[in-house]
Amino acid sequence: MPHTAPEDRGGDMNPDAATEAFLTHRNLLFTVAYEMLGSAADAEDVLQEAWLRWVGVDLDDVRDQRAYLVRIVTRQALSRLRTLGRRKESYVGPWLPEPLLTSPDVAEDVELADSVSMAMLLVLETLQPTERAVFVLREVFDLDYDEIAEAVGKSPAAVRQIAHRARAHVAARRPRGVVSxxxxxxxxxxxxxxxxxxxxxxxxxxxxxxxxxxxxxxxxxxxxxxxxxxxxxxxxxxxxxxxxxxxxxxxxxxxxxxxxxxxxxxxxxxxxxxxxxxxxxxxxxxxxxxxxxxxxxxxxxx
CATH class of the missing domain: 3.10.450.50 (Nuclear Transport Factor 2; Chain: A,)
Structure with missing residues (x-):
């Protein structure tokens, strides 16, 4: 089952509409950033950068607030992921993701728990940045190819190819089975x-x-x-x-x-x-x- 935030609210915008929309989708945005980066601290920084860009957007021009926010966060996370990759090259000893405190309700969602597990995040580390973004957005959050294409700056056809390649790569390396x-x-x-x-x-x-x-x-x-x-x-x-x-x-x-x-x-x-x-x-x-x-x-x- 895809993991989505609540639907956008309709109606006229008010002065707090930007804040309300961001908070509505904040948990989704944080999880996208964390799964791309393996770092809660960096994910929070990405959300801060995304917020600064979001408040400068004319909401009247935004057709789908959730998709727009995911696009901002994905692009910021991709930029940071490439920087982190260079840092990891000089890291002393094995690199592991920053452990993330999760609540029991996440454990009950087997798909979400698997996607943020240490084992899976280490598998995602073996993907190229764009492959990782496409895999997370498609396989974890079930975004459509057009939406992902907007987020990563590729054509839908290219995204389909990237998704296929990333899916095969992960399938060959992920843990053999999901344990309760x-x-x-x-x-x-x-x-x-x-x-x-x-x-x-x-x-x-x-x-x-x-x-x-x-x-x-x-x-x-x-x-x-x-x-x-x-x-x-x-x-x-x-x-x-x-x-x-x-x-x-x-x-x-x-x-x-x-x-x-x-x-x-x-x-x-x-x-x-x-x-x-x-x-x-x-x-x-x-x-x-x-x-x-x-x-x-x-x-x-x-």
Whole structure:
């Protein structure tokens, strides 16, 4: 099911019409920007830039406010995405998306939860900027090709080709199946108990033999500079977690995750990927620049 904001209101414009229209679609616009950028902070910056452009528009000339706003946000996000790509080339260690606090209602929407999951956002990182924009707008939000063409500055025919190419690219790399939030929650609870008790055998029981741990310290916090592969290696790394850390469950990027706190401050956010009852992927974000906003931001809702 496509994820859309409420329909535009009809009637005469009033002095607050621009603000009202922007707020009506703000959640949609933020999600588009976040899925394109993998960064909540950058998505907020894009929305601020979009707002400054929106208030300068003559609303009488706007036929479809939602489409117009999506077009502004997409173009701003594309510009920023190209800049971010250059920065990531010099990033220290693995790059992971900024974890996004989400509410349980997002987890109930399996398609939306999957689209903002760490695993999917990393797949989207392998697309070219325009391919990523087209994929997000078409596959996640079900925009028509004409609308997407306006947003990315391509012809509808070109957009159809880009969408086909991006769809095939993602299909070959995305997680093999969608796991229910309940199944993920059960596995996460077992994982949390194992981590808190330091029970390596219990960890080995729930980690897939080929599990991969990616840790993002951004060169600021200690983290593995390369993927850690294999249940034995991963359990050894996790066994070094200090028992003094407070470990809490939270909804992050559409699925349950673990939040590690030290002296009340978020130290690590760890998202998981579950397949066939085993943990196959762990995504540990430790870069404090990516964790600063999480504690003070309102959770993303549907």
């Amino acid at each position: 939030p309940a199944e993920t929650r059960d596995a996460l609870e077992a994982f949390q108990r194992a981590v808190q008790t330091g029970d390596l055998q219990r960890l080995l029981d729930i980690l897939a033999p080929d599990v991969v741990l990616l840790a993002d310290g951004g060169g600021i916090k200690q983290a593995a500079l390369a993927p850690v592969v294999g249940a034995g290696e991963v359990s050894s790394v996790l066994g070094r977690i200090r028992p003094t850390q407070l470990v809490q469950a939270a909804h992050v990027n559409g699925y349950p995750a673990l939040v590690f706190r030290v002296d009340g401050e978020i130290d690590t956010v760890m998202a998981v990927r579950i397949e066939d009852g085993f943990i196959t992927g762990l995504y540990a974000v430790r870069n404090p620049e990516k964790l600063a906003r999480m504690g003070r931001e309102t959770a993303l809702h549907r």
